[in-house]
Amino acid sequence: MAESLSLRTAVLVHLLLLFSGLTEAFYIPGWSVKSYSDNEQIPLLVNKVYSDNTQLQYAYYDLPFVCPPTGQHRIGSLLSGQNIPLNIGEVLRGDRISASDIKLNMGHNAECSYLCTREISRKELNWAKEMVRDGYVVEWIVDNLPGATSFVTVDKSHKYYAAGFKLGFTDSSSGRPRYFLNNHHTIVIRYRKAAGRAGDRGENVIVAFEVFSKSIGSSNRRLESGCPADLLHIDQNFELYLAPNHTAAQEDPDRYAHLSYHPDSAEEANDDNDGGVLSIPYTYSVYYQEDNTVEWGHRWDLYFVNQEEGSKIHWLAIINSLIICGLLTGIVLMIFAKTIRTDIKAYKDSEEGRRLKRRSRRAGRARADGTTANEKLPASSVGVGSGGLPDQDGGGLESVSLENDILTSEDEALEDVTGWKLLHGEVFRTPRFSYILAPLVGSGMQLLFMAFGLVFLSAIGVLNPSFRGGFISFGIGLFVFAGLFSGYFSARVYRTFGGQNWRRNTTVTAILFPGLLFSAVFVLNLFVWAQASSTAIPFGTVIGILLLWLCIQMPLVYAGSWYGFVRAGPWEHPAKTSTIPRQIPVQAWYIRDIRSVLLAGLIPFAVIFIELLFVFQSLWQDKSGYYYVFGFLAVVSTILVVTIAEVTVVTVYIQLCSENHNWWWRSFIVGGSSSIWVFLYCIWYYFAKLHITGFVSSLLFFSQSFIACCVYALLTGTVGFLSAYAFVRRIYG
Template identity: 60%
Template sequence: MAADYRSSMRAICTLLFFCLPIAQAFYIPGFSIKTYSEGDPIPLFVNKVYSDNTEIQYAYSELPFVCPPTRRHNPGGLISGSNVALNLGEVLRGDRIMVSDYELEMGKDDEARYLCSQKVNRADLKKAIEVVKQGYVAEWIVDNLPGATSFVTVDKSRKYYAPGFKVGYEETSWTTGRPRYFLNNHVTLVIRYRQAPGRAGQRGKKVILGFEVYAKSIEAENRDASGLPPDLRSKHRPLELTMARNVTNSTLSGSSESSFHLEMLDDGAEDAVLTIPYTYSVYFREDDKTSWENRWDPYFVNQEESTGVHWVAIVNSLTIFGLLTSVVAVIFTRMVRGDIKQGILEEGKSRGKRRGLKSPRRSGEKTGGLLEQPGDVDTIDLSDEEVIEEVTGWKLVHADVFRSPANGYLLAPLIGSGMQLIFMAVGLITLSCFGVLNPSFRGGFISVGMALFLLAGIFSGYFSARVYKTFGGLNWKYNAVVTATLVPGLMFATIFILNLFVWAQASSTAIPLGTLFGLAALWLFVQLPLVYGGSYYGFWRSGAYTHPIKAGSVARQIPIQPWYARPVQLALAAGLIPFAVIFIELLFVFHSLWSQKTGYYYIFGYLAVVSTILLLAVMETTIIAVYIQLCSENYHWWWQSFFLGAASAAWIFAYSVYYYVHALHLTGFVSNLLFFAYTLLACSIYGLLMGTVGFLTAYAFVRRIYSAIKVD
């Protein structure tokens, strides 16, 4: 059996390595191709602004210092200022996409174009300074591509994109030492295109390959009647965010600082305003080196350059997995060989009686301890090693190992919800590896994940009801309601409370009231009926799980456990091993979610391999830990197996705290609250998922080893 186990593990590893290049090949295909003819209008959408220094996002169109929409009909039938319909994932991630007034026509360059002049008061100016000071980045969209700032790799061999562009920048005055804030009020838009593939290209149609945005700050003065500066290519004074008046403009005309306001006087007028003119330039550049299918590649150059680190993570995971596999193989080899050599426990009992062996003692039986006389009880022949091996360790608790755990009515809904999460996670990673979920499907990861979670409600109810009945439960309807409410209720309550803080900040991440009612409706009309139906079938049709050994009438007394087998120590040690499998890959996930704020983590080929090894590591770690616990004559493995699988969540949360201290620079109470609350929620969901994996693995393991024991 050990040879078969090792062969199956080798087969799994081989399959994973063959699947890795396939998963990589499908990480970003596109959906339908949008083609443009010469002169066709290209709509530009504005979305939101976000920052690495805070978790608060804002809708770009709602900023008080940007140009308000004119509500005019743009070519193509779109109305500026109209909101684009969003899916659930886009709403939850804070997207607020709106049609802008920027006019782009395929193939038509426009060196300078005036957009508007926005007048801001002191309150609006304060908001603009806050946005610039926090380092906010704006996200615009053209042909489903986010506007990006272009950079070149260190070796200058490849170009890569950083999504978004800076709203403004901060400088320190060399005369006063105080910070000064400048707003980028001019953007140069570069649209990269090529001939469309197939027949569309033969008809002269083109496809967009890239959308680059270069922002610049230009003073409000020295403009012509149309609002344009005389020459955009020459050096201009930047537009400073201040209400002050320049009083020493001609004092140091020969100094480079003369182009800035050396001394500022504020008249203190409440009705003072600052006029901010907005202009833009548009350039189209043909790119024959990039295909339409690979147009997202520049957004992931940094992730591709870290391929070596990903392989280190995989090698690290495989090393740990190999060690665990060896230990599990030894356990199975030892038990199976022992069962073949020594026979079943029934024969051992009969031999033990003939040789003076006492049956395992139950709690409540009267004994005289070690000072009993040989005539009072049977004695053990210590010279017979086979008999000692037969009645020590995990076999001693055979009559108690399937005894229903305390508070089993709580464990059953956890297992059901965990099965629901397993179905969702496997579905998401599979769809991502095969390209169904990709950056062109904005918000798709959350939307599809929600759909899979709801559909998996039937599995949640089924497994929860069967486990519940196995533990002796009778009120299956109550169990169904608890199962259907556990995870959605936890998430809804957390999000609703956090939403109160986000609403107060007028952030775009605040979930609209209508969306909250929609989520509640999905739970009531989809999740609850599916869980109820699955519970009915699992409880009445499938019934309870059968066990190879019936529980005894009297519970066995558990001896004092060694320090390494105590629940807390054993769980923490077991959780450290799966964490060691994934902690390198976690760094990339954290960087994508918390540092970049883009969510563009799409190297799912590596993540799928590491996740598979993680599941196997959790399973093997649980087997080892439960075996140690049973050998210590502790038969309370039901809850402990769940905690063994979930324990790595505690290490992940500790790692997130380390990442927060050393990598993030969040400011503000709300941002810090959002980080820790969402991290704790994510770790809880992960712990529930892995805890279910640990429970199912331990249950299969215990059934397997005790199925060879026959008791009268």
């Protein structure tokens, strides 16, 4: 026994050590440390442009006003403009990574290099103005690090990064907005000596990649190479402005008579048909700086320093969640420890009373029948004396009186049986539309497994911002694999409800939620396709996702359904269902459908409200930032699950005490009711915090928010349903 205990302890210690090392071991999965020797070429990759004010992203090389790729060889077989293979997560998040023409040689500074001069029409100019106005940010990549804009905290004690750099800027000081394009980029690469043998060979590793953009106008003197003569003193920024076509002005002098160098008329600025060409020169500088203060394994920390101040708020969110959850736990324990235990005792006593009453009635009928059939009964059976007559003391009458007293007391005990105890014959009655509820529960378990896996892998560091697209890729993989759980739970719930056609239930489970989700995404994709945005899912990727759904997930759902329906079988109910349904009395106002759902949903929403601020800021308001505090999210999510289970149990108990046995759907809806408040919060966040412009961007925001809330409702609704089912089985068992 002692040897077995010591072995278990040793295994547990090894597992804990392995778990603690996962964060470092998987810091950048699939991306080993890359070291560079002196003068070795470093590929600079261009990705996309994006904005916090719109949901539309564009591939960098799809922009008509940037330098197009030349197609020349860069490193090995890599060509300028060649697309880099992407995982499915990168494609879905809008990444379009290509090799650029910018030359980077390790340790070799370049004060200025000419890239190209791009000529654009007035229509392309207007598009550039719109993108600058919307605050688009450019993403370049070096050694898997996004080019960053560096900032310093107010007290100048910390430096931090914001991923990406501005495409341009807007100046409204003159009363009318003027748009300027950044056409010179200063690239700063920070490095340090590599560890191990690579460092002994004189190789270095990159620990930071910064980009400082600058706008240089045509009035600044340029050298024959195309570079500005003085990069430190810029006389004029490069304004996105093209003078009106003189031919058009001559044909329509009244229209253009009022225009000067800076037109006051927005009509001229938006006239795509007006001729003219604007030349944009692009240049760049490269500098290398040795920095031994940053370890290669912690080079991403600078992207997160600006969020460290929010750690106190995260702790506040956890404390807030714990307080709410603790209060609910106290209420649930009080219900279990006092009310329900007393009710169960009275319920069991009443059951004993019913059995005793039935036995007494049978005994009374037996005595009556026996006396009628044969009047000469033994004295002991009728309570008579030795003389064959009733005792003078009334012994026989006393026995009958005692028996009547027993029956009267039991009747009184049965009258005390009220509330949920009266529903023992109704509480497990099959609900309406059970053929829909079972697949929803199965889909909810599928989403629950996926969410748990994503939060866990992110919390231990396997999924992190350096693993580009990893979160979405793993999410799709976990969702497809979790088809086993979807089929299993759907089939068991379906058979518990008395269903027989498990193949039809399997088909509904495999198609209902994934089919609706795929259809919604496909319709939204049509709108994004029309905008020529990289946010649109390519047709090949759509076909790939369709094949994953039909060829992998559906067979897994079928396998799980077969095992759940045939091998596992239904869950046995502790009470039998009566033949005639019981009439439901009028319900109190606070437990009616809409009111109880909204009131119950407020409590889980209060648990996640503070953490939801950070999630929304990362998703919608600060796309250049990264949400990385998955440890806090895991704690809050755990508290959320417990809170939803407790809220559903309390709500179902109150409903049963009101003699309403329709708790199946109510438990599912109450569990997911906080999604209503989350969606209302999305609407408020859109109008109060965001500055999204354009119909398609607004459509994407509300559609994606609605889909996310539906996913959240399915997940939490399943938690509520299973918690309520376990609770009801317990109290009636």
